[in-house]
Amino acid sequence: MYELHFGVPMTGGILCTLNTRHDSAMLSVLLGHSEAKAIFVDYQLLELGQGALRLLAKDRANLPHLIILSEPGESLSAENNYENLLRTANPQFTIKWPLDECDPISLNYTSGTTSRPKGVIYTHRGAYLNAIASVLLNDITTMPVYLWTVPMFHCNGWCLIWGVAAQGGTNVCLRNVSAKAIFNGIYLHKVTHMGGAPTVLNMIINAPLSEQKSLPGKVTVATGAAPPPPKVLFQMENLGFHVIHSYGLTETYGPATVCTWKPDWDALPLEDRAKLKSRQGLQHLCIEELDVKDSVTMKSVPADGKSIGEVMFRGNTVMGGYYKDIDETNKAFAGGWYRSGDLAVRQADGYIKLKDRAKDIIISGGENISTIEVESVLYNHPAVLEAAVVGRPDEYWGETPCAFVKLKDGAYANSEEIITFCRAKLPHYMAPRTVIFEELPKTSTGKVQKFVLREKAKALGTVFRSGGSKL
Amino acid sequence: MYELHFGVPMTGGILCTLNTRHDSAMLSVLLGHSEAKAIFVDYQLLELGQGALRLLAKDRANLPHLIILSEPGESLSAENNYENLLRTANPQFTIKWPLDECDPISLNYTSGTTSRPKGVIYTHRGAYLNAIASVLLNDITTMPVYLWTVPMFHCNGWCLIWGVAAQGGTNVCLRNVSAKAIFNGIYLHKVTHMGGAPTVLNMIINAPLSEQKSLPGKVTVATGAAPPPPKVLFQMENLGFHVIHSYGLTETYGPATVCTWKPDWDALPLEDRAKLKSRQGLQHLCIEELDVKDSVTMKSVPADGKSIGEVMFRGNTVMGGYYKDIDETNKAFAGGWYRSGDLAVRQADGYIKLKDRAKDIIISGGENISTIEVESVLYNHPAVLEAAVVGRPDEYWGETPCAFVKLKDGAYANSEEIITFCRAKLPHYMAPRTVIFEELPKTSTGKVQKFVLREKAKALGTVFRSGGSKL
Numbered sequence: 038m039y040e041l042h043f044g045v046p047m048t049g050g051i052l053c054t055l056n057t058r059h060d061s062a063m064l065s066v067l068l069g070h071s072e073a074k075a076i077f078v079d080y081q082l083l084e085l086g087q088g089a090l091r092l093l094a095k096d097r098a099n100l101p102h103l104i105i106l107s108e109p110g111e112s113l114s115a116e117n118n119y120e121n122l123l124r125t126a127n128p129q130f131t132i133k134w135p136l137d138e139c140d141p142i143s144l145n146y147t148s149g150t151t152s153r154p155k156g157v158i159y160t161h162r163g164a165y166l167n168a169i170a171s172v173l174l175n176d177i178t179t180m181p182v183y184l185w186t187v188p189m190f191h192c193n194g195w196c197l198i199w200g201v202a203a204q205g206g207t208n209v210c211l212r213n214v215s216a217k218a219i220f221n222g223i224y225l226h227k228v229t230h231m232g233g234a235p236t237v238l239n240m241i242i243n244a245p246l247s248e249q250k251s252l253p254g255k256v257t258v259a260t261g262a263a264p265p266p267p268k269v270l271f272q273m274e275n276l277g278f279h280v281i282h283s284y285g286l287t288e289t290y291g292p293a294t295v296c297t298w299k300p301d302w303d304a305l306p307l308e309d310r311a312k313l314k315s316r317q318g319l320q321h322l323c324i325e326e327l328d329v330k331d332s333v334t335m336k337s338v339p340a341d342g343k344s345i346g347e348v349m350f351r352g353n354t355v356m357g358g359y360y361k362d363i364d365e366t367n368k369a370f371a372g373g374w375y376r377s378g379d380l381a382v383r384q385a386d387g388y389i390k391l392k393d394r395a396k397d398i399i400i401s402g403g404e405n406i407s408t409i410e411v412e413s414v415l416y417n418h419p420a421v422l423e424a425a426v427v428g429r430p431d432e433y434w435g436e437t438p439c440a441f442v443k444l445k446d447g448a449y450a451n452s453e454e455i456i457t458f459c460r461a462k463l464p465h466y467m468a469p470r471t472v473i474f475e476e477l478p479k480t481s482t483g484k485v486q487k488f489v490l491r492e493k494a495k496a497l498g499t500v501f502r503s504g505g506s507k508l
Numbered sequence: 509m510y511e512l513h514f515g516v517p518m519t520g521g522i523l524c525t526l527n528t529r530h531d532s533a534m535l536s537v538l539l540g541h542s543e544a545k546a547i548f549v550d551y552q553l554l555e556l557g558q559g560a561l562r563l564l565a566k567d568r569a570n571l572p573h574l575i576i577l578s579e580p581g582e583s584l585s586a587e588n589n590y591e592n593l594l595r596t597a598n599p600q601f602t603i604k605w606p607l608d609e610c611d612p613i614s615l616n617y618t619s620g621t622t623s624r625p626k627g628v629i630y631t632h633r634g635a636y637l638n639a640i641a642s643v644l645l646n647d648i649t650t651m652p653v654y655l656w657t658v659p660m661f662h663c664n665g666w667c668l669i670w671g672v673a674a675q676g677g678t679n680v681c682l683r684n685v686s687a688k689a690i691f692n693g694i695y696l697h698k699v700t701h702m703g704g705a706p707t708v709l710n711m712i713i714n715a716p717l718s719e720q721k722s723l724p725g726k727v728t729v730a731t732g733a734a735p736p737p738p739k740v741l742f743q744m745e746n747l748g749f750h751v752i753h754s755y756g757l758t759e760t761y762g763p764a765t766v767c768t769w770k771p772d773w774d775a776l777p778l779e780d781r782a783k784l785k786s787r788q789g790l791q792h793l794c795i796e797e798l799d800v801k802d803s804v805t806m807k808s809v810p811a812d813g814k815s816i817g818e819v820m821f822r823g824n825t826v827m828g829g830y831y832k833d834i835d836e837t838n839k840a841f842a843g844g845w846y847r848s849g850d851l852a853v854r855q856a857d858g859y860i861k862l863k864d865r866a867k868d869i870i871i872s873g874g875e876n877i878s879t880i881e882v883e884s885v886l887y888n889h890p891a892v893l894e895a896a897v898v899g900r901p902d903e904y905w906g907e908t909p910c911a912f913v914k915l916k917d918g919a920y921a922n923s924e925e926i927i928t929f930c931r932a933k934l935p936h937y938m939a940p941r942t943v944i945f946e947e948l949p950k951t952s953t954g955k956v957q958k959f960v961l962r963e964k965a966k967a968l969g970t971v972f973r974s975g976g977s978k979l
Binding site for chain 2: 323
């Protein structure tokens with residue numbers, strides 16, 4: 038995957054990295070939509086790839102070439118073996134440079150929460166700039182050692198596949214991401230930088246002591262993809278990690294903002310620091326503009342920490358558009374800005390703070406409830422490993438918060454305890470009315486699939502007789 | 509100067525920073541050539557600026573506005589006082605963004621070794637990219653503390669005026685650059701980064717012990733502007749500085765290459781490391797191509813460390829052209845590359861090493877002599893503070909090396925000792941035949957003015973009877 042990020046563009050080709058957790062059916066849809074000419078498949082995923090090609094054969098005469106990345110040490114006889122093809126290739130091959138810097142370099146399908154695939158187009162210009170921005174916002178200096186827990190198929194590894202190479206770095210890859218593999222990798226290879234969604238950080242801080250290893254030096258961890266609960270940031274820093282919080286979307290080539298750290302904040306208590314760091318921050322150095330706007334009037338919201346608006350972006354590191362989907366493209370850019378669908382406030386110091394995805398926010402009795410805020414409180418409960426909050430239909434209030442909680446191994450708490458805990462720390466109306474204990478459904482990038490939870494909350498039925506509760 | 513690097517472009521204006529060591533006559537030529545609309549003058553240079561305007565008044569009806577940067581604490585009554593103008597300005601002023609990213613942001617006159625001013629045009633796009641490249645090649649992470657010894661009028665401070673701001677840095681400025689002021693500044697402000705020509709490094713390493721202070725932390729020093737003798741690099745590292753060697757020209761917005769350090773080299777003896785680091789290295793991340801080419805055939809020289817060619821550049825961070833001088837522009841870009849006029853070899857690992865300015869190289873009996881190499885040896889002599897070598901006319905050999913040497917305070921050496929010292933370390937024909945002890949003439953950026961020394965060497969007369977020497 039890493040090599041191909043250079044090899045494919047050098048042939049004039051366009052990358053289209055596919056999520057390794059898709060099934061053959063989804064893969065065949067994406068191969069068809071992208072009009073792929075070749076597919077490179079790892080030996081562990083070969084059946085999945087072959088299955089996708091069989092399905093694709095029903096609609097299409099010319100199938101993509103299948104090239105297999107074989108197990109190390111395996112015989113290289115197969116004609117369509119990647120290493121074999123490299124070996125027999127012409128070393129004098131002339132690089133095919135893009136004719137225009139705005140030519141596409143990559144097509145990234147957003148993780149499949151909808152049936153209709155949305156292929157985000159990255160240009161050479163945008164990818165170059167976001168690779169540089171990623172290097173800068175991660176404080177990656179020359180010759181880093183980078184540990185990959187962020188999947189490389191996701192936003193081209195937040196553009197750091199190119200960024201780490203630009204800085205002459207060493208890449209440490211894991212076949213399976215686990216706390217043990219992470220601590221071992223850091224220790225063995227003297228890792229200086231890594232990245233991971235809050236779920237990965239959560240995995241690290243909850244690792245049994247027997248799997249933890251002391252850090253060999255300064256390890257900088259970029260987190261993003263979902264808003265990190267302050268508690269998680271706090272515990273990571275306690276373990277000695279230096280956490281950088283960044284935010285973006287597939288449509289912004291991965292990272293678009295960074296919560297730039299101010300030296301003045303060093304003197305604050307660790308919890309206050311974690312709270313400051315849980316904000317999404319400011320636009321990074323290579324994007325033109327970040328704003329929080331009223332979705333209808335397109336007016337910027339005041340920097341009061343209260344007025345909620347939609348996060349919008351403009352600049353070189355905003356996608357070229359959705360492939361073969363002019364309607365969705367126009368919708369995303371209506372008003373001349375890329376509309377992220379994320380709701381946020383701007384605080385007095387200019388930093389933005391996400392409140393929710395527009396579709397995730399709970400409206401209860403006319404009040405907006407940020408599920409992120411409720412989740413942040415849940416993460417402070419000593420028995421809670423992971424938590425996600427969605428709206429559950431409510432006869433009187435419209436909807437009320439319903440928490441899905443996974444407890445730590447060996448820990449115990451019941452609904453009432455959780456609700457009481459939340460009521461002590463939140464306005465009454467924001468505390469969950471319902472608590473369900475179970476494993477959380479997630480995308481391959483570690484984001485909780487709230488649409489699944491919403492369905493579950495709905496299936497629980499409407500809450501009646503809640504009108505009598507004191508608010 | 510720092511503020512104006514943001515304020516002037518925000519008005520849609522173009523910067524034109526003038527060398528503070530020019531006289532009024534030169535300044536009036538540049539004000540005329542650039543068609544300056546306003547001139548900002550520091551109170552210490554007011555007479556110089558007023559003198560320039562008086563001279564300009566002879567040719568021009570509309571003189572540029574004179575705005576005075578007054579002494580701190582001085583009364584602000586004057587109408588044309590900078591602070592006063594800021595105070596009375598409209599805070600709602602709308603920024604005038606460039607219409608095109610290739611619009612000019614800055615006009616930089618190359619330091620005056622010729623009478624005809626050459627105004628190098630920087631574009632917004634190029635300045636943005638070189639600011640980013642400068643940040644990256646200097647390993648400047650967020651919130652640096654930068655000590656200015658590089659004059660800000662020189663290539664807009666190697667583009668770091670913008671670069672340090674981009675990283676949220678603190679700027680430490682010195683009115684007068686001295687070893688004492690540098691050590692005090694580093695100590696007092698916990699400086700993390702600085703830059704300086706080899707002359708500045710030489711000033712640091714030769715500072716009396718009473719003026720030296722121990723470093724408060726890691727201090728990264730970028731050097732460039734002239735090839736640093738390995739001895740100087742060696743001694744800087746010995747003092748605890750981390751030196752980064754970069755190379756470029758006014759026409760490449762300052763830095764264009766960097767001698768990227770490889771971790772493998774850490775294990776080498778300090779002297780070998782200094783030799784490796786004295787190379788100009790590889791192109792930086794934001795310039796498209798660096799090559800060493802035969803000036804006539806435009807073919808790349810082989811990477812053999814021996815074949816000399818001209819250093820050429822291509823890319824976004826190469827100047828737009830010389831202002832009002834299409835002939836010089838065409839000459840500089842003949843063949844589709846920017847021709848630096850610097851001669852270099854490419855070594856086996858791809859790194860380039862400068863041999864000389866095309867006009868400085870000595871041709872003796874048909875052999876090329878790199879004056880940089882001879883100077884590197886001279887710097888190893890314990891009594892030598894500074895050295896520069898030029899060709900002196902020679903009846904038999906055409907020219908032979910003539911060394912100009914400044915000795916350290918209290919140190920002594922005569923010509924014969926210096927020549928013997930060089931002959932022990934260089935092929936016989938490369939060692940100086942003549943040694944002159946005196947102060948070296950320099951430009952304001954610390955470059956030795958070799959054209960002055962060449963005149964002096966010529967004035968010494970032709971060397972006769974040298975044909976009998978053993979070579």
